[in-house]
Amino acid sequence: MQTLPLAAGELRADIAPAAGGSIAGFWRAWQDGPAQRRTDWLRPASAQGLAQRDPLAMGSFPLVPFCNRIRNGRASFEGREIRFPPNHPTVASPHPLHGIGWQRPWTVAAAGERMIELTLEVEASPAWPWRFSAWQRFELSEQALVTRFGLANRDTAAMPAGIGHHPYFPHTPGTRLTSATAAMWVGDAEVMPTVLQESDAVRRLRAGVELAELDLDNNFVGWRRQALIEWPVDAQGGGRSLVLQAEAPLDYFVVYCPRGADHFCAEPVSQCTDWLNLLDAHGPGPLGGHRLAPGQSVEARFTLTPRWA
Template sequence: MVTLTHGNARVLVAPHVGGSIAAFYDENGGAGMEAPFHWLRPATRAAIDARDPLGMASFPLMPYCNRIRDGRFRFEGEMIDLPSGTGQLRHALHGHAWRRPWTVEARTENSLTLHFLHEPDTGHGAAHDAAPGGKGWPFRYEARQHIVLDDTGLSVRLWARNLATRPMPFGFGHHPYYPRTPGTRIAARVRAMWEIDAEVLPVSLNAHPAVDALQAGLVLDDFDLDNNFSGWRREALIEWPQHARRLMLRASAPLDFFVLFSPPDIPYFCAEPVSNTTDWLNLTHAGAAERIDVGGTVLAPGETIEAQLAWLPERG
């Protein structure tokens, strides 16, 4: 674990757990506040010991965000087969970088640079490392996260480069969890919402009451969502009224898509800045990209891509 400090703020990073952020908090909560005050849902000791990224505060999404239907997609005439399980788990989830260790490349008291290298032909025995034609991502690439804690808050610069000798499809983002208390709300400007099927995969892009609610400030208790939103303006304001605290999430292009996960009766929710809609690769192949923007990109050999996201606390 790596601890970053700046004034009263602390960030814990777990490079060995998928390059995840394990906590972001104020060490002293302030007058009348519990100490510490967590801006992201903190990882539990059990999650850290189990090396479970799903129990972290936030983890990176690469080389695609969210699900790929049946763990398969066609790219440049080749069917790519990704690791999958059964039932809903047959849909490949969140790429693979979150399941692998990242290397500490540089660090200071308040910053950290992590590096990740995907070698599809190394034969490590993991399904996601399989060679082309097997179950895995057949494109070699590298990625970095540059994490900085400063006066404004916590920022992460994401960067990746295609090291393969052929074009590579690519999507990325981050998957933060936030504490949820009664009355917690989130505001964001979006254009439309993807309706989903029973397996949480997108089927149509439509207007929805959640789109208007987000504009005004959506109360999480009023909606049961696990949906992608298009036309996101790359800002979202989270408010905890009972704590008089607000947190601004800001992102840069191409993180132009937004995922909101807010099922009822759990003490957390997710608001994710991402570069592609769920199952973007199959939506593109089906021709949907001709009618709507589904995000994602294709990197030429040697081409790079980067984006930045930041969590900016507003303390009452």
């Protein structure tokens, strides 16, 4: 599958429009004496993942028109019924996840050495009974990768919406994550939220924690829109770090850190799992989400800024 390259100084990125508009890689290409070295800031896409156009094998992919899961794919919004089928390619779950955009090819609207812009048009269907469009703009400088993205309601009725991105980061021994939030949605056995509380994970992430100590797939609220990832000296290079910084409305945070995995996810999102079905009980504050009138849009930005000695 063709990827589109970005280059600025020692930083590189590859964009995969056909694999759900994903970031296939983000890394530093550097010279270590006579050797050419590579340090990955996002988990690099595998050759098999690229061949299969599999977003779950990429470095990050967009979440539109909703983030995370909807219980059993069923929800109602202002007289329209959502009947979203299961969409995980490998796991038998009744709860569809991550929206629509990650499983569609995106169109290249513009491409240069340091900027790529993609667009997506989606017609209404029984799964999501609203027509919408989406866009992404990737901008690479010598200091950071900036991703701007948005969603617009092209239908004749108001539409519920959520947006976000799903970055996968390398998890090597000693990797640490620091991020301040107010509370965490505790989930059931199917990773669906049930109770909001200031858990031990909230306190540990706030102080900074070695990821090997965690086993999470949870939504966090009251996020300060910043996370620090730190890697120790290893085969990829010296001690280094990366700052993930988001802007409103990416006010919610998902941490997916399965024990023993070589990757973890730290996701900036604008709404929590199953927000439409939980709104009546909890209100928008702990859940987020948007109501887009016809023609209205929502957009956001997040930045990945690596640091190395």
